[in-house]
Amino acid sequence: MVTSRDIPIGVALIGAGMIAKTHVAALSAARDIARLSAIVSRNPDKAYYLKDFYEGPAPVFTSDIAAVAADPSIEIVIIATPPSVRHEIIGTFASAGKHILLEKPVARNSREAQDVVEICAAHGVTLGMLFQHRMRAPAMAAARHVASGALGKLGLVEIAVPLWRAQSYYDELGRGTYARDGGGVMITNAIHSIDLALSLTGPVIQVQAMTATTPLHQMEAEDFATAGLTFANGAVGTFTASTAMFPHRTETITLHFENGSLRMDKDALDVHWRDGRHQIEGQSRTEAAVASLTGRFEWHQAVIEDFIAAIRAGQAPMVTGREALASHRLIEAIERSSQAGTIVDVPQG
8 A cells, every 4th residue: 555655755945056966966865755846946047957966857947936835746845045045935935834954054143043943833844954964974973972871971072163265165146244144154164063063062051252254265254263162061162163274174073071082073983982992983984875976965865864754753853943043042152252352151042
């Protein structure tokens, strides 16, 4: 007997920017449970190249958001537009009963993000976030260690996001501005590491910070941020992020517990126990599904599959929109601390 669970769920992708091909490749790999029905772009003709990244029947390419919202065969929309233009789009799809999987960040600031969360709640639709770093094997291994309690009490946290972006990255219209993105390196780049770290450490309650725009970039918002952190559980830590650090290096999160330390990057988790044991876990498999033209998409695929499973089970997805508010509040607290030159409290939700 065929049931609705045996039929791939209809999905629309809203936005055809630089991340779109990753979403399309991920949906192609997940087409046993997801059917890419439509791609919405302001210029559908320019988005038509995306069909080459999808192995199923070609989706409809359109600029008609209302028509996609009215399509009963589409249950989920993935919204990957710039934060400045997504508020109205979210309202349209939420009021149409579509579940929403949202590219980070939720919005340009905490106030807008809170509004997005409440809009989705008012219409009874699920709002999930594409924080795909949580699906990396090292991150999942770290989460298992933390949940086991064997590491003991957390004492010190190091979050490092040492990235390089050429000026051409910020020459794209609106990038690195408060009007389009809501900020610079923190909300656009480091928010992935912030979300992942908070999922392992719990909330930050106080920060003392400095942010700046280095002479290496011409942009409105910050390309450098650093902060001292105080966590609710009593741990302390440091956060440093920049897109002016050449050469480009991988983000790392290091957690020092009373019985051992975890050092995590995208490729592996190093576990150093106080008794002398050393483990390397969660190393990336060379046979992972990677398309040469799209780069890695398996983490996006895993988030999409988790979201679909959550919808079908009536459960919360891996990262909800409400949970994502913690990252927004921390970023804004770092900005306020830098402006004030003093320690500030981080609002708790």
